Amino acid sequence: MTFLQISQEHQYLTIIQKWYEGSFPPDERRNFNDLLQLLPCPEMHLCALIDQDHLVGFIIYWQWADAVFVEHFAIDPEQRGKQFGQRALNQLLRRESPYFILEVERPEDEISRSRIRFYERQGFYLNSFDYAQPPYQRGNLPIPMRLMSIPAIIEQDEFEGFSQLIKERVYERFY
Structure with missing residues (x-):
């Protein structure tokens, strides 16, 4: 599997937009x-x-000295179940970083629990601290979620530091 970074207009963006939305x-x-x-x-x-x-x-994903944060990740719906997601995450996890972090919906239904189990099989831990995804647009409400990470984030202070890092560098920075 190859990660083709897109940093300008590209033919793949049309289908990526469809999957993203x-x-x-x-x-x-x-x-x-x-x-x-x-x-x-x-x-x-x-x-x-x-x-x-x-x-x-x-x-x-966002890459900083102290963490890689996966903002969005999706496989072509017609290609799911063929281990492309697993292979992509395995490749991402080869990058040099002390932490890999991503957001997931709280485990309140079978779809969210299944997604969490998928990430757990890849080595991620569901952290026990409360987390709210900051809004993408100013004025919208935060969304209750959870953070998963490799390795697990055990200390509350460390968890709050990562939450603040994500809030400042991924969300609020672009209002």
Whole structure:
């Protein structure tokens, strides 16, 4: 699997937009045009996931010295169940970083519990601290979620530090 970083207009963006908007509710994602404005940002990586010359998904992650934060990750709905997601995460986890962090919906229904189990099989831990995804647009409400990470975040102070880092560098910075 290849991570093809997209940092400017690209032919794959049309299908990635379809998957992005189809996989995430409007309040859990940016307006796609706003996302395109971030493509030149050196910390943000929007990568097309390529397998044998075919686009099979995408991942959006932020890389800093102290953590990699996965903002969005989706596989082509017609390709799910073929281990592309597992292979993409395994490749991401080869990057040099002390922490890998992502947001998930709280385990309140079978879909969210299944998603959490998928990430747990990849080595992520569901952290026990309360977390709210900051809103993508100023004036909207935060969304109750959970953070998963490798390794587990055990200390409350450390968890709050990562939560603040994500809030400042991924969300509020772009209002």
